[in-house]
Amino acid sequence: MSEPDAIGTPEGAPVPEVPAPEPAPPDAASITLEDVQNDPELSLYIASADRVMDAMGYTEHGFRHANLVANIGYQVLHRLDFTEREAQLACVAGYLHDVGNALARDAHGQTGGVLVYQSLRDRVEGADLMPIIAAIANHEEAEGTAVSPISAAVILADKSDVHRSRVRKAVNVDRDIHDRVNYAVEQSFLRVDSDARTVSLELTIDTTISQVMEYFEIFLGRMQMCRFAAEAVDARFRLVINGQELLA
Numbered sequence: 561m562s563e564p565d566a567i568g569t570p571e572g573a574p575v576p577e578v579p580a581p582e583p584a585p586p587d588a589a590s591i592t593l594e595d596v597q598n599d600p601e602l603s604l605y606i607a608s609a610d611r612v613m614d615a616m617g618y619t620e621h622g623f624r625h626a627n628l629v630a631n632i633g634y635q636v637l638h639r640l641d642f643t644e645r646e647a648q649l650a651c652v653a654g655y656l657h658d659v660g661n662a663l664a665r666d667a668h669g670q671t672g673g674v675l676v677y678q679s680l681r682d683r684v685e686g687a688d689l690m691p692i693i694a695a696i697a698n699h700e701e702a703e704g705t706a707v708s709p710i711s712a713a714v715i716l717a718d719k720s721d722v723h724r725s726r727v728r729k730a731v732n733v734d735r736d737i738h739d740r741v742n743y744a745v746e747q748s749f750l751r752v753d754s755d756a757r758t759v760s761l762e763l764t765i766d767t768t769i770s771q772v773m774e775y776f777e778i779f780l781g782r783m784q785m786c787r788f789a790a791e792a793v794d795a796r797f798r799l800v801i802n803g804q805e806l807l808a
């Protein structure tokens with residue numbers, strides 16, 4: 561007879577089965593950037609998302625942005641010594657992260673995650689698909705946060721894409737702060753230092769177009785999200801504007 565407050569399986573009770581250890585994940589992901597780039601359905605989602613964003617007056621959210629976030633997302637994990645598989649998954653998630661805008665801007669992370677799940681569920685291993693959709697669903701600061709290294713890489717890559725080339729109509733620069741800040745950014749570079757484990761967003765801003773203060777006015781939440789994302793990959797986020805470190 562065991563003590564009433566004793567810890568352990570009571571005598572005679574069935575012993576719970578210990579699940580077999582999960583096999584180690586394979587070296588390569590079951591989906592690649594090339595696979596999603598060549599998929600007509602996913603291409604339609606990206607083109608449609610960009611049309612909706614255009615109609616709503618947002619900056620460019622099409623193939624340029626998708627490819628950029630894919631490539632930077634891959635580099636972040638590759639340079640910080642994560643596995644090739646994780647870097648590939650960040651690449652695919654980065655390419656697809658904004659497809660939910662094809663429906664509406666609100667909750668586009670979550671709707672995008674569901675769209676991608678529906679599209680890829682029969683062709684991608686579940687262990688690869690779930691982190692992809694979690695990264696997509698958590699990439700916006702209003703609705704998510706870095707939930708894995710893959711998710712962190714997508715966030716860092718997405719938020720670093722602030723650039724003049726994203727502005728569709730320069731005539732809006734005077735009346736729209738997002739267009740003005742993007743237009744003022746002449747150079748944008750996400751530098752990943754493997755040894756120091758820092759991820760630095762280096763921006764060159766023409767302050768005759770937009771003051772640095774305006775950048776913070778609209779992007780402070782994003783920068784805080786980047787700081788947390790960098791911590792999720794065991795790194796430190798730095799923001800450097802016109803050569804000056806503003807966030808460290």
Ligand SMILES: [Fe+2]
Nearest residue numbers: 657658699700
């Ligand atoms: Fe987004």
Ligand SMILES: [Fe+2]
Nearest residue numbers: 625657658718
């Ligand atoms: Fe984006």
